Amino acid sequence: MSTTTTKKTVELDPSSCSKIFSHVLKHPHSDVSGLLLTSEEDDDKDDDKDAKKTNDDVVRVLDAIPLFHCESIDCAAMNEIALAHAHAHATSKNARICGMYFANGRNFTTLYTSNNNNDEKEEEEEEEQLLLLPDRAKGLADAIEQHNTTRDDKERGVRMYWYLLLDAGKLKSFVEDPSSTLAPFRVFSRSESNNKSDECGFGRGSALKERADKIVRGPLASADERRRWFDRNVADFDDHFDDVSKDWRNTTA
Numbered sequence: 001m002s003t004t005t006t007k008k009t010v011e012l013d014p015s016s017c018s019k020i021f022s023h024v025l026k027h028p029h030s031d032v033s034g035l036l037l038t039s040e041e042d043d044d045k046d047d048d049k050d051a052k053k054t055n056d057d058v059v060r061v062l063d064a065i066p067l068f069h070c071e072s073i074d075c076a077a078m079n080e081i082a083l084a085h086a087h088a089h090a091t092s093k094n095a096r097i098c099g100m101y102f103a104n105g106r107n108f109t110t111l112y113t114s115n116n117n118n119d120e121k122e123e124e125e126e127e128e129q130l131l132l133l134p135d136r137a138k139g140l141a142d143a144i145e146q147h148n149t150t151r152d153d154k155e156r157g158v159r160m161y162w163y164l165l166l167d168a169g170k171l172k173s174f175v176e177d178p179s180s181t182l183a184p185f186r187v188f189s190r191s192e193s194n195n196k197s198d199e200c201g202f203g204r205g206s207a208l209k210e211r212a213d214k215i216v217r218g219p220l221a222s223a224d225e226r227r228r229w230f231d232r233n234v235a236d237f238d239d240h241f242d243d244v245s246k247d248w249r250n251t252t253a
Contacts, residue, residue, distance in 0.1 A: 016064040022232035027069035038098040066236035099162035187214035
């Protein structure tokens, strides 16, 4: 029986889109990272093969949690604290952490700073490197999967995590064109299955791979609505560690 091919898509709802881009644009020259949340109810359909196939076609990101914009991404203790709070928050909302967004601060610096000393080939190689997940982002990806994958998850089988790397070269057109829903990200993923040993653990058994078949879409919005996405004064865990009154959940931002 023939089936209709569905374009595989990561869908950002208005709340997650607003938090992600406000966070990135607030710290354009820093490495910025955050978590993606999806509904836990989607995983309850895993026993249904047709539902599981549909879930693999569309990943619905319902919220985002800004993590860091400083060097905290390299600090294991900071990661542990932030991920523990984020996991508890997601659970209270009947949600789960399904991945991460990351923006390379060097991407903006290279994009808007001309360097006449570099030849064309060197510039192309540097630009290509900036569109790959750096090791510090991969380390955080490992921590996310290890911290948020339970023994029940291992027994149920495959669980996917999605990693969105900002393509700064396409950000301006997305910001300025309210009719565009194609968000400027490259998508990476890694699946973990229940045939791995506990010693290997989740997040260490397979490499992150770019998913050329995956695109990221934001919601349709008017120019005014989109402008508000980029004007939110979001707080991340770096802000919260400096001043506990700053709420990393951004419920009132």
